[in-house]
Amino acid sequence: MINNSDKVVPETRDLVHKAMVKLGYKPNRVARRLRQKGGMRHLLGLIIPDIQNPFFAELARGVEDVAYAHKFAVMLCNSDENLKKEEFYIEVLQSESVDGIILPPISECDLVVLKLIKSGLPVVTVDRSLTHGAMDKVEVDNRRGAFEAVDHLIKLGHRRIGLIAGRMNVSTSRERRLGYEDAMMEHKLPVQPEYIRGGDFKQASGRAMTEELLELSPPPTALFVLNNLMTVGALEAIHRRKLRIPHDIAVIGFDDLPWAEALDPPLTVVRQPAYEVGRAAAELLLRRLENPAGAVTHLKLLPKLVLRNSC
Amino acid sequence: MINNSDKVVPETRDLVHKAMVKLGYKPNRVARRLRQKGGMRHLLGLIIPDIQNPFFAELARGVEDVAYAHKFAVMLCNSDENLKKEEFYIEVLQSESVDGIILPPISECDLVVLKLIKSGLPVVTVDRSLTHGAMDKVEVDNRRGAFEAVDHLIKLGHRRIGLIAGRMNVSTSRERRLGYEDAMMEHKLPVQPEYIRGGDFKQASGRAMTEELLELSPPPTALFVLNNLMTVGALEAIHRRKLRIPHDIAVIGFDDLPWAEALDPPLTVVRQPAYEVGRAAAELLLRRLENPAGAVTHLKLLPKLVLRNSC
């Protein structure tokens, strides 16, 4: 009876509605979720590696804004790239009867997420994707973004381009590396493994790997860093050696940063539409709730090379 | 029976526990929360202005880590400093039967929060505080932090120190300004209103107000910016004018930033222990749940002046 749209004459509906407002009646969301079967329990789960990563913070805002607009609440969880934590939070979210879960899988064959999908709960993967399994997903064209960045560096005359990658069992990292190789091959340049280092997406590894690359002789004349936190680490290493950007070494980072403009020099980056990714994922999930049998949707958004002065 | 500690012989308890594990039984958190009265519903609410602000992101991690350790889930909400949104989310959280709510009030006399406290639900205010009402709170010694920053600038020889403040109905902003005045008075310097601007804590206002200050003649030789996002805006304005830090103008920001070290020059800041604030607040809330009648606790953590090279 409390649900507005039902087989009730409008008059009665308005009467009830008026009484609800008058008495200040607020339905209890817990009781509602307990009883209500699939669909609109007005709660959705979001599991990200770390809310302190500005990329995921922006993505989370996208999700949350859509949720707010539809009177959904969001339960936010940080997995720290830890499978045990991810599994724990998935169990919590299922136990909380969320309508669906948005998450970037920890690896391309994340068994915990695959099990979750098999359970039938609506899932939308964001940013990263799984090799197997059919689910709605929103991703960014990482390969193309990386290609444009490296292509830009090569056109500026760079030949030895250092690459600081992430874990190779993550789809984004692998695709960005492919984009790097695409660009090198396009310009008939050799892909030299010694200029490619694999990190873990964290700031400390960005710094460590940059120092390794700067030890090489000859050192790279340009650096392409595959995520935001590692870029910060790379800048630290470069400043520590008193190198000048872009005079001694050019830098492009993947992921834009709110403070990229405030750096000296302002940092050239491949900007991912993180907010849009979150927004699209939430909208996809809401659509799936309305129509559980609808076609599986894959969305691929385009990143953009933002030219500033670090090249 | 499922609750471990009860008046049951240990043998039976172990037997039941073993069966639970064997069958993979997971209690439904929704049903549990519906029935269970005050105390341990294993859910807590966190309302912050914006998760994209690194200070609040760090604070949120502190809350979440404590929650995770106690098998609590966290429902995170962004108020955008908007009273309507804050009120909506408070209603949602109450309707979700959270055990308690952690939040920084939007202003010093936030009626929405006061009403919430009156309702009896445990509340812990963080960062900012209310002038009236008795509740657990965790704050930072803003006045002292600001004093140390300005004192440092004066000792370096600065006399015209620009202050970029936030909204004056927020306790943190007011206290930091008092710290600024304390330091000026301590050194017998006049507090000149034209060097003090009030913004809204956002990046754009930091840039705009910095430009205003730089227009003055004589312009300030140093700038003290009262939060992280406005500091980023200030740096943008300074770079746009091709001024050199610290040669042309010195800068100290309130709030540390993960990338402060990577800036050129590295930024001197007043570091707030944001993670600790979140952690302490969550622990305070959990203690309150165990002992609802316990004494109200006020915690004041110390910020730290982190000297880098921007002064």
Place this chain on the structure above:
DNA sequence: ATGCATCTTGAAAACGTTATCCCACACACT
């Protein structure tokens, strides 16, 4: 051996909703 007290245990109520079922009533058609 019986009575009282304590401890266990199983059954049933409660939490606040939504889903389901069924009856009554009105309308239309035969």
Place this chain on the structure above:
DNA sequence: AGTGTGTGGGATAACGTTTTCAAGATGCAT
């Protein structure tokens, strides 16, 4: 006029726990 049909609305079951209550079992003392 009788019967079929559709629809509104009220009563009741159900969701999965915890809490409460009562009864049964055990133990100790008289």
